[in-house]
Amino acid sequence: MTARDGKPTLAVVGATGAVGAVMLQILSQHADIWGEIRLIASPRSAGRKLAVRGEEVEVVALDEEALSGVDVAMFDVPDEIARQWAPVAAAKGAVVVDNSGAFRMDPDVPLVVPEVNPHAARVRPRGIIATPNCTTLSMIVTLGALHAEFGLRELFVSSYQAVSGAGRAGIDALRQQLSLVAGTELGTSPGDLRRAVGDDTGPFPEPVALNVVPWAGSLREDGWSSEEMKVRDESRKILGLPELPVAVTCVRVPVVTAHSLTVHARFEGEVTVDRAREIIATAPGVVLFDNPAAGEFPTPADVVGTDPTWVGRVRRALDDPTALELFVCGDNLRKGAALNTTQVAESVARDFGAS
Amino acid sequence: MTARDGKPTLAVVGATGAVGAVMLQILSQHADIWGEIRLIASPRSAGRKLAVRGEEVEVVALDEEALSGVDVAMFDVPDEIARQWAPVAAAKGAVVVDNSGAFRMDPDVPLVVPEVNPHAARVRPRGIIATPNCTTLSMIVTLGALHAEFGLRELFVSSYQAVSGAGRAGIDALRQQLSLVAGTELGTSPGDLRRAVGDDTGPFPEPVALNVVPWAGSLREDGWSSEEMKVRDESRKILGLPELPVAVTCVRVPVVTAHSLTVHARFEGEVTVDRAREIIATAPGVVLFDNPAAGEFPTPADVVGTDPTWVGRVRRALDDPTALELFVCGDNLRKGAALNTTQVAESVARDFGAS
Numbered sequence: 001m002t003a004r005d006g007k008p009t010l011a012v013v014g015a016t017g018a019v020g021a022v023m024l025q026i027l028s029q030h031a032d033i034w035g036e037i038r039l040i041a042s043p044r045s046a047g048r049k050l051a052v053r054g055e056e057v058e059v060v061a062l063d064e065e066a067l068s069g070v071d072v073a074m075f076d077v078p079d080e081i082a083r084q085w086a087p088v089a090a091a092k093g094a095v096v097v098d099n100s101g102a103f104r105m106d107p108d109v110p111l112v113v114p115e116v117n118p119h120a121a122r123v124r125p126r127g128i129i130a131t132p133n134c135t136t137l138s139m140i141v142t143l144g145a146l147h148a149e150f151g152l153r154e155l156f157v158s159s160y161q162a163v164s165g166a167g168r169a170g171i172d173a174l175r176q177q178l179s180l181v182a183g184t185e186l187g188t189s190p191g192d193l194r195r196a197v198g199d200d201t202g203p204f205p206e207p208v209a210l211n212v213v214p215w216a217g218s219l220r221e222d223g224w225s226s227e228e229m230k231v232r233d234e235s236r237k238i239l240g241l242p243e244l245p246v247a248v249t250c251v252r253v254p255v256v257t258a259h260s261l262t263v264h265a266r267f268e269g270e271v272t273v274d275r276a277r278e279i280i281a282t283a284p285g286v287v288l289f290d291n292p293a294a295g296e297f298p299t300p301a302d303v304v305g306t307d308p309t310w311v312g313r314v315r316r317a318l319d320d321p322t323a324l325e326l327f328v329c330g331d332n333l334r335k336g337a338a339l340n341t342t343q344v345a346e347s348v349a350r351d352f353g354a355s
Numbered sequence: 356m357t358a359r360d361g362k363p364t365l366a367v368v369g370a371t372g373a374v375g376a377v378m379l380q381i382l383s384q385h386a387d388i389w390g391e392i393r394l395i396a397s398p399r400s401a402g403r404k405l406a407v408r409g410e411e412v413e414v415v416a417l418d419e420e421a422l423s424g425v426d427v428a429m430f431d432v433p434d435e436i437a438r439q440w441a442p443v444a445a446a447k448g449a450v451v452v453d454n455s456g457a458f459r460m461d462p463d464v465p466l467v468v469p470e471v472n473p474h475a476a477r478v479r480p481r482g483i484i485a486t487p488n489c490t491t492l493s494m495i496v497t498l499g500a501l502h503a504e505f506g507l508r509e510l511f512v513s514s515y516q517a518v519s520g521a522g523r524a525g526i527d528a529l530r531q532q533l534s535l536v537a538g539t540e541l542g543t544s545p546g547d548l549r550r551a552v553g554d555d556t557g558p559f560p561e562p563v564a565l566n567v568v569p570w571a572g573s574l575r576e577d578g579w580s581s582e583e584m585k586v587r588d589e590s591r592k593i594l595g596l597p598e599l600p601v602a603v604t605c606v607r608v609p610v611v612t613a614h615s616l617t618v619h620a621r622f623e624g625e626v627t628v629d630r631a632r633e634i635i636a637t638a639p640g641v642v643l644f645d646n647p648a649a650g651e652f653p654t655p656a657d658v659v660g661t662d663p664t665w666v667g668r669v670r671r672a673l674d675d676p677t678a679l680e681l682f683v684c685g686d687n688l689r690k691g692a693a694l695n696t697t698q699v700a701e702s703v704a705r706d707f708g709a710s
Contacts (some may be wrong), residue, residue: 063513304543
């Protein structure tokens with residue numbers, strides 16, 4: 001390793017994006033284990049200055065030189081950029097922790113959630129570790145803990161996904177649309193929202209203000225969306241259950257940040273709510289927030305800006321003693337993206353220290 | 356019957372509410388089969404004038420006299436008002452079509468959706484016919500058609516419920532909250548929405564603007580909400596499947612009108628998407644709107660103000676050839692309440708004509 005002062009060099013590739021901003025925030029809050037932190041983005045953003053660890057750092061353009069002398073590189077960039085540049089960084093000796101979809105299902109790339117499968121990070125033939133999609137991450141820590149005890153057998157998920165899952169453009173689109181609908185009677189007659197919002201619906205196929213849109217990502221076979229397939233495929237890989245039956249419907253909602261999901265999970269044998277609640281309450285990275293009598297259940301407004309997954313509405317299916325119903329909620333930019341990537345990068349750095 | 360000019364007298368009890376307003380709209384659009392249409396509401400609203408069939412009609416207060424000489428009475432009032440006054444109307448000879456929760460599970464009260472179980476309306480020992488909760492109605496016409504062909508065996512539902520399900524107070528709360536959050540950066544830091552909205556969250560336990568709230572109704576046993584139990588119990592009764600396994604999670608979303616639901620439905624044997632789409636496309640009261648390649652899937656913005664249930668995202672479960680995934684969307688004030696109640700009332704009136 002090329003560490004200065006005995007500390008490894010970290011590159012943040014995609015530092016100027018919505019997730020990049022949260023990465024810098026988290027790096028500034030966590031124990032400082034890094035030597036240099038190099039901020040890298042598209043040539044368009046080069047020269048901008050961003051704050052990390054209380055210092056202004058100038059952003060450099062993504063090129064071969066920028067990736068030289070890096071020990072760990074966290075990537076949050078579009079898939080095609082990751083596909084091109086992550087192998088370059090790895091060839092130059094960096095361990096890449098990639099948050100794009102480019103490598104997640106590559107059998108030579110581990111897909112890592114530190115609370116669920118930390119050891120997978122150590123076997124990385126391509127020098128690349130992938131981190132899951134934000135929707136998968138919103139539930140997988142909770143499911144990992146329940147699976148370890150009960151043995152997961154079937155999974156049905158419906159999502160309530162925040163617009164920031166589509167980056168800054170998603171946030172801008174919702175805010176722009178909200179400014180058009182607030183203070184109006186819109187949302188009560190056919191087509192009124194669509195006319196008010198016009199053709200420019202940002203990264204979403206329909207208006208998202210005062211609406212919900214049952215689509216995320218691109219079209220896959222048999223009518224499934226790419227986001228739905230990611231949740232299925234990634235959950236199977238992380239949990240080590242390649243045959244797990246999974247059905248997912250992904251829906252965008254007018255929330256800025258924090259994804260929510262309803263989960264119906266069937267296990268090997270009978271489960272009890274009491275034991276499920278104990279597991280959730282004691283699992284690392286998970287908070288049990290479940291007392292409807294006191295008005296306690298997680299909502300995005302409670303959860304935004306926090307690290308853990310919040311879990312509420314824990315019920316046993318009335319007609320199946322082997323199944324649980326849950327409502328989970330997590331900040332899609334933190335644990336759903338920047339935090340998980342940072343946790344994995346930090347675990348790699350700790351291994352450097354240990355070796 | 357006490358019909359004038361050979362036409363029956365209709366009472367609309369709860370005429371000044373959000374659902375009442377839609378009832379008057381629908382009565383003005385449908386073929387005019389009624390003699391007198393009497394508008395009834397709380398004493399507080401008596402004397403107001405509302406338009407129906409192009410005429411202004413004065414609202415009278417709910418009392419014994421108001422219910423005299425009525426052939427059919429449509430009730431949309433709180434449960435306790437229905438519990439008190441529906442039997443009074445029935446005792447005076449009216450057939451009551453009640454949209455409250457007061458009588459739905461009464462074994463002597465049929466629970467009727469004309470497209471699914473029309474004949475049940477004719478057996479009404481108490482003179483009362485109940486109509487289902489708006490969330491049940493958003494999916495049950497579609498499920499009835501699929502059940503008739505495939506035989507339903509298991510049902511998992513997650514809802515995306517509009518604020519108008521909580522009446523005018525729900526709409527007012529969302530609009531008020533939207534005026535506070537539009538044009539701000541709210542929704543991105545912990546607790547900011549809650550501070551901005553304050554303690555008055557209207558009929559909802561949490562802020563609903565820029566948020567989703569996994570709670571609707573009151574607390575029932577084992578952590579279930581009353582709304583979730585309604586969807587389970589009413590679906591079983593309407594479909595005539597008293598043992599059907601059903602699991603539901605109800606979530607409120609910042610949409611003014613039109614409930615959406617994700618549905619995972621398992622059937623007796625293997626299903627095909629082609630046949631499912633044929634059934635949906637030809638079922639009365641249902642529209643198939645399902646071509647993701649062309650950006651076609653139902654959203655509340657498409658569906659508000661229309662009569663049918665719109666169905667999209669029709670997929671067969673990848674890991675279970677007997678299960679279908681659907682996204683359904685319906686106007687909770689129309690088919691979800693006013694329209695279904697009016698359809699039932701009209702079918703009763705037609706029976707008068709036939710007898």
